[in-house]
Amino acid sequence: MVSPAVNVLRYTALAAGILYGIQHQRTLYKKQQKHKDSEEYAHKEALIRKAKEEYKKKTSPPSGVIIDPEDSRFDLEKFLQYVAERKH
Numbered sequence: 001m002v003s004p005a006v007n008v009l010r011y012t013a014l015a016a017g018i019l020y021g022i023q024h025q026r027t028l029y030k031k032q033q034k035h036k037d038s039e040e041y042a043h044k045e046a047l048i049r050k051a052k053e054e055y056k057k058k059t060s061p062p063s064g065v066i067i068d069p070e071d072s073r074f075d076l077e078k079f080l081q082y083v084a085e086r087k088h
Contacts, residue, residue, distance in 0.1 A: 065079055067079060
């Protein structure tokens with residue numbers, strides 16, 4: 001037979017292991033959820049960026065001159081020629 005002190009030690013270790021496992025699982029779940037949320041947010045950002053680009057393409061003037069200086073396709077020389085032509 002095993003002494004009662006050893007049994008108490010065994011069950012205490014078992015309970016501590018179970019509690020540690022539960023806590024560790026919660027930590028892993030939170031970490032996974034945070035990663036999933038950040039991926040979802042990045043995906044939404046990419047969709048918004050793509051929609052903005054498509055909107056710029058759709059609403060660009062028919063003359064082909066881009067008048068928005070924030071646009072990556074903005075060309076200052078073409079814009080100045082466009083403004084000069086409109087004045088005449």
